[in-house]
Amino acid sequence: MSRTTLFHTSLTSAVVAFSSTPVFASGFALNTQxxxxxxAATAGAPATQATPSNAYFNPASIVGVEGLESSLSVVGVINDTSFENANASLFGAVPVQGATSGEAVIGDAAFPTGATAFKISEHLFAGIAAYAPFGFNTEYDAASVVRYHGTFSQVVSGSLTPIVGIALNDGWSLAAGPRFQYIDVDIDGAIDAAGVEAALLMTASVPGTDDVFFDFSANDWGVGYTVGLQGDLTNNIHVGASFISKVEHDLEGQADFDLGTSAAGQNLEMTLGLFQDTSLSSNLTTPAIVQFGLIADVNPSTRLMASATQTRWASFDQLVTAFENPAQPPEVTTQNWDNVWAGALGVEYDISQSDTIRAGVMYEDDPVNPAFSTARVPGAKRVWFGAGYSRDLSDNAELHLAASYVYNDTGPVDQSVTLPENQFRGSLQADVNITGLLFAVGLDWKF
Structure with missing residues (x-):
């Protein structure tokens, strides 16, 4: 592999790394819907019946509504994040200068979700659900030692799912629908133009002294599907299972390079054609998700709940990116994430005819392959602690309030210069600390 190709591999890795920063769910999936x-930390959600608000966890949740029912939730995330003990070097020998610690690595966020369902006949139901299934936002100072592995990363997604549900016999129901998913990506970072110039043009430039900053953006619509089943094992035990398919995205976008203050970057553009603004394309597959839920009625006012979720991140193995500029050939970047499980237990108690309280705990494993964990994706195992309250405001309206504390057992960032994609980005070691609070308010109403 030539030095020029190695540089292109490094650049391609920066393009596709947008999809590898953790949020408060498996990988960059969001289950706070x-x-x-x-x-209840999502415990029991796939088994809740006649509950349009939980159609993300199981589309069969729309079956059993009376007339027309709608649900809207707004979820807010407040993060307490930082990085420390960061050190980096270029070409295995030249230390990267810059800040070695910083705050607010992962940004705060708020997003709405909701669903509407209506009864067509005694056995036929229809609805539509809108969710934000994937997303993240991370930022490092442009003067930090992390800059060659990313300065800003953001993914925003949305999905629309029309659903048709059927009430079967003996308390069982089935529902399915297509899933139309949109993803928008924006990532920034720095490239060691001085080091690239010294390696490719044999100049006396000192690595780490002249940077080119870039901004890559891309978006796409993709199509998948979801299907779910619910039923009563006994009069007191209710179960549910659902499947969300993977969605393949063919991203199209633009790469912009800032050469205004980079003499090395200008020289490389003139001599080799690098760093020219150009269109780009990349492939991203979001994972399939399998969900199981159980609700057991202990007595008329108390319910025990459990859930298990597998997120099939093994499909997130390689990302191929191509640039329209012929000087930047297509490359492949390896992720090799793993399929992972999450499990939740919870309890729900009716303190009156109008008021319900609930609580739960969830554990999520980390899908990130340690060999490819970067500053954009400091892999983390997570424990959620949730508490919630619901109140019937009237015969037609119900209010939901919830809060959750999320603790992340974050693994260290350890990028080796021996990886081909780090030939020009260099090595990086750092510790990233992540904790967060989630708040949500929801309103269900019947027309």
């Missing part, structure tokens, strides 16, 4: 479910 319902205020009611968040209050």
């Amino acid at each position: 319902s205020a009611e479910a968040l209050g």
Whole structure:
């Protein structure tokens, strides 16, 4: 592999790394889609019947509504994040200068979700659900030692799912629908133009002294599907299972390079054609998700709940990016993430005819392969603690409030210069600390 190709590999890795920063769910998946479910750390959510707000966890949740029912939740995330003990070097020998610690690595966020369902006949139901299934936002100072591995990363997604549900015999129901998913990506970072110039043009430039900053953005619509089943094993035990398919995205976008203050970057553009603004394309597959839920009625006012979720991140193995500029050939970047499980237990108690409280705990494993964990994706195992409250405001309206504390057992960032994609980005070691609070408010109403 030539030095020029190695540089292109490094650049391509920066393009596709947008999809590898953790949020408060498996990888960069978001399961904070319902205020009611968040209050129990999602325990039992796939088994809740006639509950449109939980259609993300199981589309069969729309079956059993009376007339027309809608649900809207707004979820807010407040993060307490930092990085420390960072050190980096270029070409295995030249230390990267810059800040070695910083705050507010992962940004705060707020997003709405919701669903509407209506009864067509005694056995036929229809609805539509809108969610934000994937996303993240991370930022490092442009003067930090992390800059060659990313300065800003953001993914925003949304999905629309029309659902058709059927009430079967003996308390069982089935529902399915297509899933139309949109993803928008924006990532920034720095490239060691001085080091690239010294390696490719044999100049006396000192690595780490002249940077080119870039901004890559891309978006796409993709199509998948979801299907779910619910039923009563006994009069007191209710179960549910659902499947969300993977969605393949063919991202199209633009790469912009800032050469205004980089003499090395200008020289490389003139001599080799690098760093020219150009269109780009990349492939991203979001994972399939399998969800199971159980609700056991202990007595008329108390319910025990459990859930298990597998997120099939093994499909997130390689990302191929191509630039329209012929000087930047297509490359492949390896992720090799793993399929992972999450499990939740919860309890729900009716303190009156109008008021319900709930609580739950969830554990999530980390899908990130340690060999490819970067500053954009400091892999983390997570423990959620949730509490919630619901109140019937009237015969037609119900309010849900929820809060959750998330503790992340974050693994260290350890990028080796021996990886081909780090030939020009260099090595990086750092510790990233992540904790967060989630708040949600939801309103269900019947027309």
